[in-house]
Amino acid sequence: MAEERKIPYKIYLEEDEMPKAWYNVRADMKNKPAPLLNPGTHQPMTAEELEGVFCRDLVEQELDNDNAYIDIPQEIRDFYKMYRPSPLVRAYCLEEKLQTPAKIYYKFEGNNTSGSHKLNSAIAQAYYAKKQGLKGVTTETGAGQWGTALSMACSYFDLDCKVYMVKVSYEQKPFRREVMKVYGASVTPSPSMETEIGKKINAEHPGTTGSLGCAISEAVEVAVKNPGYRYVLGSVLNQVLLHQSVIGLETKAALNKYDIKPDIIIGCAGGGSNLGGLISPFMGEKLRGEADYRIIAVEPASCPSFTRGKFAYDFCDTGMVCPLAKMYTLGSDFIPSANHAGGLRYHGMSPVLSQLYDDGLMEAVSVEQTKVFEAAEQFARVEGILPAPESSHAIRVAIDEALKCKKTGEEKTIVFGLTGTGYFDMVAYEKFHDGKMDDYIPTDAELAEYAAKLPQVNE
Numbered sequence: 001m002a003e004e005r006k007i008p009y010k011i012y013l014e015e016d017e018m019p020k021a022w023y024n025v026r027a028d029m030k031n032k033p034a035p036l037l038n039p040g041t042h043q044p045m046t047a048e049e050l051e052g053v054f055c056r057d058l059v060e061q062e063l064d065n066d067n068a069y070i071d072i073p074q075e076i077r078d079f080y081k082m083y084r085p086s087p088l089v090r091a092y093c094l095e096e097k098l099q100t101p102a103k104i105y106y107k108f109e110g111n112n113t114s115g116s117h118k119l120n121s122a123i124a125q126a127y128y129a130k131k132q133g134l135k136g137v138t139t140e141t142g143a144g145q146w147g148t149a150l151s152m153a154c155s156y157f158d159l160d161c162k163v164y165m166v167k168v169s170y171e172q173k174p175f176r177r178e179v180m181k182v183y184g185a186s187v188t189p190s191p192s193m194e195t196e197i198g199k200k201i202n203a204e205h206p207g208t209t210g211s212l213g214c215a216i217s218e219a220v221e222v223a224v225k226n227p228g229y230r231y232v233l234g235s236v237l238n239q240v241l242l243h244q245s246v247i248g249l250e251t252k253a254a255l256n257k258y259d260i261k262p263d264i265i266i267g268c269a270g271g272g273s274n275l276g277g278l279i280s281p282f283m284g285e286k287l288r289g290e291a292d293y294r295i296i297a298v299e300p301a302s303c304p305s306f307t308r309g310k311f312a313y314d315f316c317d318t319g320m321v322c323p324l325a326k327m328y329t330l331g332s333d334f335i336p337s338a339n340h341a342g343g344l345r346y347h348g349m350s351p352v353l354s355q356l357y358d359d360g361l362m363e364a365v366s367v368e369q370t371k372v373f374e375a376a377e378q379f380a381r382v383e384g385i386l387p388a389p390e391s392s393h394a395i396r397v398a399i400d401e402a403l404k405c406k407k408t409g410e411e412k413t414i415v416f417g418l419t420g421t422g423y424f425d426m427v428a429y430e431k432f433h434d435g436k437m438d439d440y441i442p443t444d445a446e447l448a449e450y451a452a453k454l455p456q457v458n459e
Contacts (some may be wrong), residue, residue: 009092011254013085019249022242025280026352027068030289031359032353033238034326034459036062037313042457045323053220053322055230056127061239068284070242073122079123079156083112084246088254089418093382095402103406104398105262107251107278108385110201113179116388116420117232117274118149125232126153135228136160140190140215142270143169143343143390145420146234151185157443160229161185164218165190166345167210168338176424190215197221197319209338212271212346217319235271236316236350244277251415252281252299259287261294264401266416268393269297269306269364270343272350278417279362295362296401297353298393300372301441302340305330305349306357306364308447314348314459321354325456327354330442331450337440340387341369341428366456367396368439373432375399376422387427388420 011390022040023071026032035044042066050059053061058087072080091104109117134359136159141147142221147163154161159421163185170177170189188194190210191201201208210212216233233240255262266281274298285291299306305328329348336345356362371387378390378399379385387395394416405412422429431437 007090007258009087010087010089011257013253014284015081015249016076017253018080018085019246020077022069022072023245023249023280023284024064024242025283025287026238028284030430031288031355032065033355036323036325037457038172039315039320039322039324042324042378043296044104050124053223053231053353055128055132055134056124057131058125058239062237063241073127076127078248085120085250086111088251089385089446094379097382098399098402098403098406100406101409101411102402103411103413104402105415107247107415108308108390108418109247110385110418110421114145114149114152115424116145116149117247118146119152120246120277121234121240121273122146122149122153122210124243124398126150126157126159126338129159129228129230130157134159134230136162137230138162138164138223138234138458139232139234140164140166140212140219141169142212142345143165144424145343145388147180147185147187148176150232150234151180151183155183155187162214162219162222163187164190166190166212166215167208170220174428184271190218192218194218195221197321200292201318202257205335208335209412211318211335213318213332216317217321220317221319222322225392235273235346236348238352240273241276241350241352242282244273245280247274247277247417248280251278260413261291262413262415264294264414266296266298266394266398266414268344268390268417268419269299269349270390271346271348271354272353273419274419276350283356283361296397297357297362297364297368298397299364299391300340300342300344301366301368301439303330303336303345304366307366309352310351310454311358311449312454314454316348324457325351327351328357329454331453333449333453334402339438340397341391341425341431341437342372344393348443358439365397370432370437370439371428372396373437386422387418387419391417391419394418396436
């Protein structure tokens with residue numbers, strides 16, 4: 001153990017070692033993600049069409065399949081320095097508690113006020129909106145991390161920020177929405193009665209607790225109807241995975257400092273922002289044939305788009321106004337059980353990650369939420385960080401893989417992403433403690449019903 005301690009608990013990069021460019025994994029993919037389609041014509045979306053919804057520079061990034069590296073503007077790099085580089089932590093205490101020969105590392109993204117990795121893309125998207133001379137942006141948020149991060153970024157650049165928050169999260173996480181208001185954002189529970197799409201969804205699903213798909217539809221409607229506004233998204237899109245690559249680039253640089261090569265890389269998966277950012281440079285090596293890694297996506301059993309969804313074109317939103325994306329999906333009108341406590345509520349998965357998964361370059365597993373919270377508490381008690389429910393999906397599988405090593409005696413190196421803290425998720429922890437949390441899993445019949453409604457697209 002004395003020899004092992006040469007590797008510090010926390011590995012930090014120096015300021016001049018921070019990434020100066022984002023990595024675009026699409027440049028190394030032999031099978032590129034399928035293009036976004038116009039929902040009316042089913043033809044590939046043009047840059048001009050996308051610019052009606054998204055910022056101009058972000059559209060360019062969204063469509064870029066060729067440039068492996070895209071420079072990070074100096075203004076964004078300067079903002080990153082307020083909370084980056086984030087630490088790569090060796091989980092010595094967890095290893096000892098598990099009595100495993102495995103070496104466990106986690107990249108901790110919770111060391112900023114938003115409490116998560118979401119700020120990495122929020123500040124970039126706010127920067128490009130300001131550069132374009134826009135008045136403000138609209139967005140959706142599920143658990144609230146993205147809305148919090150975007151409100152911070154918009155405050156920094158003096159932009160108006162309108163957030164549509166999934167109703168069940170709005171009700172369960174009042175303090176999260178108050179943080180957004182601290183930074184000047186307006187926060188509306190979704191589906192609301194403020195938009196035509198919100199009214200329609202409420203009429204069709206009385207008493208609905210909402211979904212990310214619902215909230216996206218409302219945010220897009222407001223952006224399109226208000227001059228000087230654009231819509232920004234916190235996950236799923238190519239541009240978001242690009243910005244989040246700072247996570248993986250820092251992780252790889254920190255590991256390289258001590259000649260550490262991971263065997264297993266694990267990330268939670270909802271829409272794909274954290275997972276895509278963490279694995280991007282490692283996946284790049286895998287795609288180029290330079291190295292091999294076992295990469296595991298972990299999703300909730302109550303919203304299992306990878307493990308039980310269809311790889312098909314689907315609407316990105318419940319209101320069916322957004323472009324069609326080819327992705328692993330449960331259907332755009334799928335709404336997770338209200339008892340689903342974590343984020344990771346999106347009906348689909350990033351087109352980039354969906355293509356990589358379909359090509360057999362990564363694995364996916366789903367886990368029940370009570371097991372997730374068991375792992376969260378075990379981690380909190382030995383590592384001293386209260387993890388977000390989303391991150392705890394990755395913790396669950398990291399612990400499971402470490403226990404497998406205990407049985408086999410293999411000294412594997414495991415790296416997982418700890419996306420943020422769980423201090424605004426205490427209602428979920430309370431339900432777990434009070435025995436009011438169940439492991440609802442949708443039936444095959446339910447999922448088949450949603451799958452039958454997928455749009456018919458001739459590819």
